Amino acid sequence: MAWWEWLLDVSGIVLLLLLAFGIGLVVRRRVLARHGGTFELSHRLTADEGGRGWVLGMGRYSGEKLEWFRIFTLSPRPKRVWERDQLSYDGRREPIGAEQASLYPDHVVIRCASRAGDVELAMSPASLTGFQAWLEAKPPGSDWNSR
Known part of the structure; x- marks a missing residue:
């Protein structure tokens, strides 16, 4: 595998982790705020x-x-x-x-x-x-x- 393919794979994993973290923050805020x-x-x-x-x-x-x-x-x-x-x-x-x-x-x-x-x-x-x-x-x- 070429170096740029490794770079693309790592970049994709980092973006998925950031997206999962962002979704986790939104869900957490909703859960905490559900009782007002x-x-x-x-x-x-x-x-x-x-x-x-x-x-x-x-x-x-x-x-x-x-x-x-x-x-x-x-x-x-x-x-x-x-x-x-x-x-x-x-x-x-x-x-x-x-x-x-x-x-x-x-x-x-x-x-x-x-x-x-x-x-x-x-x-x-x-x-x-x-x-x-x-x-x-x-x-x-x-x-x-x-x-």
């Missing part, structure tokens, strides 16, 4: 460097939990999970510098406090309204464990 409550949600994994550390993802409300899934993975499990009673909203700001290119357009950056430390998330203003409503929907008097 999903939205575009980015999470800042490292806050050491200004504007860096953002990872695009998708959020899903699951009862008392907010689950965060990375966009470009085939894993059906959430990468991060936050309990509603362990989060408190600390404020919002507009993306600055490199964050504008790293995040979805028109998203705002929010800061939340949790028992594990500060959490930075980015979402659309409409999703932020839903997030705040979800946080405030805690049953009355349910914060007695946090003292």
Whole structure:
């Protein structure tokens, strides 16, 4: 077999693998979103460097939990999970510098406090309204464990 035939075979296999990966991402997103409550949600994994550390993802409300899934993975499990009673909203700001290119357009950056430390998330203003409503929907008097 000539070298160019090997090159064509390898190119064909790579294209098939890329196509299968793309189809897998679409199917995964559909499966995760089938029960509703999903939205575009980015999470800042490292806050050491200004504007860096953002990872695009998708959020899903699951009862008392907010689950965060990375966009470009085939894993059906959430990468991060936050309990509603362990989060408190600390404020919002507009993306600055490199964050504008790293995040979805028109998203705002929010800061939340949790028992594990500060959490930075980015979402659309409409999703932020839903997030705040979800946080405030805690049953009355349910914060007695946090003292």
